[in-house]
Amino acid sequence: MKIVDVICTPGLTGFYFDDQRAIKKGAGHDGFTYTGDTVTEGFTQVRQKGESISVMFILEDGQVSHGDCAAVQYSGAGGRDPLFLAQDFIPVIEKEIAPKLIGREITSFKAMAEEFDKMTVNGNRLHTAIRYGISQAILDAVAKTQKLTMAEVIRNEYNPGAELLPVAVFAQSGDDRYDNVDKMIIKEADVLPHALINHVEDKLGAKGEKLLEYVKWLRDRIIKLRVREDYAPIFHIDVYGTIGAAFDVNIKAMADYIQTLAEAANPFHLRIEGPMDVEDRQKQMEAMRDLRAELDGRGLSVELVADEWCNTVQDVKFFTDNKAGHMVQIKTPDLGGVNNIADAIMYCKANGMGAYCGGTCNETNRSAEVTTNIGIACGAKQVLAKPGMGVDEGMMIVKNEMNRVLALAGRRK
Incomplete structure (x- = not known):
């Protein structure tokens, strides 16, 4: 099974991005939001909408696998990667990653995920959120190819023989x-x-x-x-x-x-x-x-x-x-x-x-x-x-x- 196309769409997350440094410096409250100036690079408000990118692989049999690129609430703080905004990173996926995926034969999850997790662009690793979403889509693609749940794919590759139980x-x-x-x-x-x-x-x-x-x-x-x-x-x-x-x-x-x-x-x-x-x-x-x-x-x-x-x-x-x-x-x-x-x-x-x-x-x-x-x-x-x-x-x-x-x-x- 091959990947024939990669499509990206902007999305929302289930919460918000918060400028942790601004909050620690005493940003004020106004209802559910904050007041005051931002501190962390990329923020335009102390609290702003959380953004994601859905990455969809079109498979050669017409199935679609997908994953979501997302980052933590306090992005850009504590040594984390910078604020993850869809408009900034969709072009990176389309230009740098999609060409390496289109036409690829889907093999094992572990091998493909590790390859793209370690991928660099101009000597720099991809944003954690991109690696997060791309690897989700890879896992879904392997599961659809093997006609298994994603849990079964992971179990077979990382925890062979284990019984799947509630957590x-x-x-x-x-x-x-x-x-x-x-x-x-x-x-x-x-x-x-x-x-x-x-x-x-x-x-x-x-x-x-x-x-x-x-x-x-x-x-x-x-x-x-x-x-x-x-x-x-x-x-x-x-x-x-x-x-x-x-x-x-x-x-x-x-x-x-x-x-x-x-x-x-x-x-x-x-x-x-x-x-x-x-x-x-x-x-x-x-x-x-x-x-x-x-x-x-x-x-x-x-x-x-x-x-x-x-x-x-x-x-x-x-x-x-x-x-x-x-x-x-x-x-x-x-x-x-x-x-x-x-x-x-x-x-x-x-x-x-x-x-x-x-x-x-x-x-x-x-x-x-x-x-x-x-x-x-x-x-x-x-x-x-x-x-x-x-x-x-x-x-x-x-x-x-x-x-x-x-x-x-x-x-x-």
Whole structure:
């Protein structure tokens, strides 16, 4: 089967691009948007619409495979590639990439994806978002050629012989951390609520008291609203480094506080994502490693999730090798080609680290479907309900895709 044409269309994502540097410098709020000047190159507003590019391969039998190029909410920050605007990058795909795809015979996913993931133009690698979308379309093309689901293709190439099973779905609330929890409970999310605890005074509390009260509320709310007594979701709370900020990155003090959270969450299991951000990759690894050792030494039923400074396949392996946390968030758009997602998940599993197939609210329905297939195929510990921050949409897209894939693969089995 050959690719006979490549077509690109601009699209929207499920959230927005935010100028993180401007926000950190004190950009003001005006309803849902921000006020003030932009700081990061490429931004025209502190918050602007999220953009994507759909890349469609026309196959010689008339079928169409496609993937979506998308980038994270805080593009251009933290060492990431620049702001991803469709008008800037469609010409790159059409001029530099399409000619190398048209007329190509579709072979294995891994070989083709790695080729384009490593491709350079004028000595520079392609934007991560382009590599992300092109590799999705390649995966879909291989699946259509082989008449399999994308999960089966990935399983056969990366995890041969494994049984395809459901993966826990993690819903995120955004700032609406109360009403959105009710949605999650009604729809029985496996993991919840994210909660967006990104400010010490307003959300964590100077001594952690506000988050502690929220965890108690969360526990009581689930017990009150759940229909089934055995519904016991995992608590996964992203604190964006605020625990470290509140407790001066003192390992014992942070562990003492996290222990109070774990006790408040009982009987539910607790995960804390990004407990600190020390603004350096090596030091972040060491802090996560030491905090994990302290918590494990106390025998606590709590897990740490690495996020800050863990953005690439190399970072995932670095944190995994050093036991810097109990789980790693694999930020799917930041890895470029989706082949890297499979590599990262399999490495985590082989080395005793929980693999969270995550991403960003600023993706599309298509990228969510593709990465869900990869999470199933590789046996990730959990996948993110995405895109958006409204709960319902992301849960619908991810859960429905998972159910379809498992039913189709099960029929063939």
